[in-house]
Amino acid sequence: MNPGESIPARIAAGLNRISLLLRHHQWHEAGGQALTPTQAQILALLAAYPPAGLRLTEIARLLAVTPPTASDAVAALEAKKLVRKAADRGDSRAVRIRLTAQGRRAARAASQWPDYLLSAVGSLPPALQEHLLAALMAMIRSLQQQGRIPVARMCVNCSFFEPDRDPGAPEPHFCHFVGAPFGLRSFRIDCPDFRPASAGAQQANQYVLIASYPASKGGIP
Ligand code: SF4
Incomplete structure (x- = not known):
């Protein structure tokens, strides 16, 4: 142990260990398709909003990322067939991003907290x-x-x-x-x-x- 290591540094190290475990869980529950944190957040976001979906600008704003970052993540999710683009009924020039059935399953599964984590916290x-x-x-x-x-x-x-x-x-x-x-x-x-x-x-x-x-x-x- 490094006695000079600060408490914030040790807490950050502990959070990192747990986040690695959660990343692995999300990857596994997404059917083995590697999801970046932004991609996983987009799936969770779309699952939490009405089925009509969200515009790209809304996704970027809600996730506090730039529009190009959101656009890249959506393109990757589209290639994995987890989201699709559909015309916005209120504005024919705009599109909305929606979950596919496969994406909805992946979002639901990835958002289920693993029993071992709940048990560790519950103890x-x-x-x-x-x-x-x-x-x-x-x-x-x-x-x-x-x-x-x-x-x-x-x-x-x-x-x-x-x-x-x-x-x-x-x-x-x-x-x-x-x-x-x-x-x-x-x-x-x-x-x-x-x-x-x-x-x-x-x-x-x-x-x-x-x-x-x-x-x-x-x-x-
Ligand atoms: S976030 Fe808290 S205060 Fe707001 S509606 Fe939900 S439970 Fe109520």
Whole structure:
């Protein structure tokens, strides 16, 4: 062990080990067709949106990549017969990218988290699971602010989220979409009912989450 290696460097190394495993899983579940992270994200994105599909510019915007990067990834997916282009009914000059039946199967399979990973996380004490979830959300927010990843469909980014509505309660936060209170354990990272909040509200939500967590749980650094 290198005693001078920082905690962030060791955490990054640990995340890398897990990401390699997930890459292998996605590759295997995609029928052995090697998918780049961008290609896998496009499949997941198309699966999460209505069957009418998305325009290339929408895919690029939602994934925070350049249009040429999105175009290359879509072309590769098309060659693998996982997506197809179809005329946009609302604009005859535009096309929409849709999943093929094979692509829908690949997206569904690749998004199923492997049992061994769920079991590894599930074996952690509940409080540690909450720490991990909070830390992941904070990291996702930070990467999002750096423009490295697109806006995640998670509670702290959502206009339905009201943080700390009932301070001190076991479920202090409130979701106005379902009309119910919830606590950290129920935070979503990819919610289909998500509606983006303003940038200012997203930032404020993040501060409330981090500020409220330490009081009961020992703190997020
Ligand atoms: S709609 Fe989904 S993302 Fe938004 S606050 Fe409710 S659970 Fe969270």
